[in-house]
Amino acid sequence: MENYLQATPFFDYDHPAVSAWIKAQLEGVPEDPVEQIKTLYLAVRDEIQYNPYVFQTDPNTLSASYALESGETYCIPKAVLLGAAARSIGIPSRLGLADVRNHLSSPKLIEWLRSDIFRMHGFIELYLNGQWVKATPAFNRQLCELMNVEPLPFDGLHDSVFQEFTEDGQAHMEYINDHGVFDDVPFGFIVDGVRAAYGHLFEPDGQPGVTNGSLEQDVAGHS
Numbered sequence: 001m002e003n004y005l006q007a008t009p010f011f012d013y014d015h016p017a018v019s020a021w022i023k024a025q026l027e028g029v030p031e032d033p034v035e036q037i038k039t040l041y042l043a044v045r046d047e048i049q050y051n052p053y054v055f056q057t058d059p060n061t062l063s064a065s066y067a068l069e070s071g072e073t074y075c076i077p078k079a080v081l082l083g084a085a086a087r088s089i090g091i092p093s094r095l096g097l098a099d100v101r102n103h104l105s106s107p108k109l110i111e112w113l114r115s116d117i118f119r120m121h122g123f124i125e126l127y128l129n130g131q132w133v134k135a136t137p138a139f140n141r142q143l144c145e146l147m148n149v150e151p152l153p154f155d156g157l158h159d160s161v162f163q164e165f166t167e168d169g170q171a172h173m174e175y176i177n178d179h180g181v182f183d184d185v186p187f188g189f190i191v192d193g194v195r196a197a198y199g200h201l202f203e204p205d206g207q208p209g210v211t212n213g214s215l216e217q218d219v220a221g222h223s
Contacts, residue, residue: 004092053213076122106218
């Protein structure tokens with residue numbers, strides 16, 4: 001279990017900005033692991049804007065510190081930030097990766113990806129009360145409200161995974177492929193998977209093309 005508690009260049013809870021942020025979030029919160037991780041979950045979910053357009057192949061962009069400092073990123077770094085915070089307070093964490101079919105994405109995002117399948121969706125698993133539970137802090141509250149989806153809660157006891165349906169019964173998310181769990185970010189595996197799925201987004205030099213986009217703006221403009 002020790003490898004799920006260590007700081008790494010990705011799970012960098014020893015970074016000054018990350019450690020200061022964690023301390024600030026937990027001020028006044030009871031010293032109970034479940035209460036603390038619930039607080040940290042909400043902070044990651046709602047303070048960091050979800051935006052898949054910002055994907056880069058720089059390893060630093062998948063770190064907890066980068067997610068915090070940038071203020072907007074996609075599911076993997078948000079999961080890593082929560083996992084790093086968990087490790088800092090003694091809760092083992094590991095990164096989970098899966099492919100999901102998104103039935104409620106914006107037309108612009110689907111056109112950009114040329115697919116409604118999101119490769120390498122990231123979530124975090126936390127070891128609490130003797131069992132691993134899933135937490136998915138990807139979609140911030142504002143985005144969920146725009147998409148007419150209830151923001152994902154997390155109680156520290158049960159898995160928190162994407163909803164299959166929206167509030168009005170439309171199909172939302174479907175998990176179609178499980179890539180397993182990892183004690184650290186498998187950077188090469190992630191980039192290779194993304195490049196294989198969305199090769200058109202990459203330049204001849206192997207770097208992703210520059211895109212200025214925002215899923216919140218897409219959804220707000222489409223609604």
